[in-house]
Amino acid sequence: MSGQRGAEILLTERLRLRLLTPGDAAHYLEVLNDPAFIAHIGDRGVRTLEAAVKSIADGPVAMQRALGHSMYMVELREDGGVPVGMAGLIKRDGLDDVDIGYAFLPRYRGRGYAFEAAQGVVAHARALGIARLAAITTPGNAASIALLLRLGMRFEGTRTLAEGAPPLNLYRMALSER
Numbered sequence: 001m002s003g004q005r006g007a008e009i010l011l012t013e014r015l016r017l018r019l020l021t022p023g024d025a026a027h028y029l030e031v032l033n034d035p036a037f038i039a040h041i042g043d044r045g046v047r048t049l050e051a052a053v054k055s056i057a058d059g060p061v062a063m064q065r066a067l068g069h070s071m072y073m074v075e076l077r078e079d080g081g082v083p084v085g086m087a088g089l090i091k092r093d094g095l096d097d098v099d100i101g102y103a104f105l106p107r108y109r110g111r112g113y114a115f116e117a118a119q120g121v122v123a124h125a126r127a128l129g130i131a132r133l134a135a136i137t138t139p140g141n142a143a144s145i146a147l148l149l150r151l152g153m154r155f156e157g158t159r160t161l162a163e164g165a166p167p168l169n170l171y172r173m174a175l176s177e178r
Helices: 022-032 035-040 049-067 113-127 142-151
Strands: 008-011 015-019 071-076 083-090 098-104 132-137 154-159 168-174
Touching: 008 113, 015 049, 015 083, 015 113, 022 049, 022 083, 049 071, 071 098, 071 113, 083 113, 098 113, 113 142, 132 142, 142 168
Parallel strands: 098 132
Antiparallel strands: 008 015, 015 071, 071 083, 083 098, 132 168, 154 168
């Protein structure tokens, strides 16, 4: 499934972050069904291209329209814009603050893309006037924990987002003096 590229949100040295569109359904589906995504972020139950298109519309597209931020497609600036993962800003019902999130396909991990994208997302959050940023991760996700600490976030304890859900590590950072 191909389609029009979404509007560019930000550029880093090696990456382009842009709005997700229905044309990104195949990549979105691959990310959501990566075993590491399911283990550390959760199983979204998205198994078909049709379900991925609906999930993009109901998730990132709706959030961008309502709040002015969402999860973004992350592409390499070189190599014709190869999609490598997703990163962006999410407002979850269970958290007071906007939350930074990211997920990269296995073949693109270990190259610094997640950290580079996360730095860009933090700068974007500041530009949007977001005063404080949160992040959550499973306690066993050592790579994500290291990235969040390197980004300048501070561990604040554990938190559950829903009754009966497993506890998650909660991190926060101030983006302004407010």
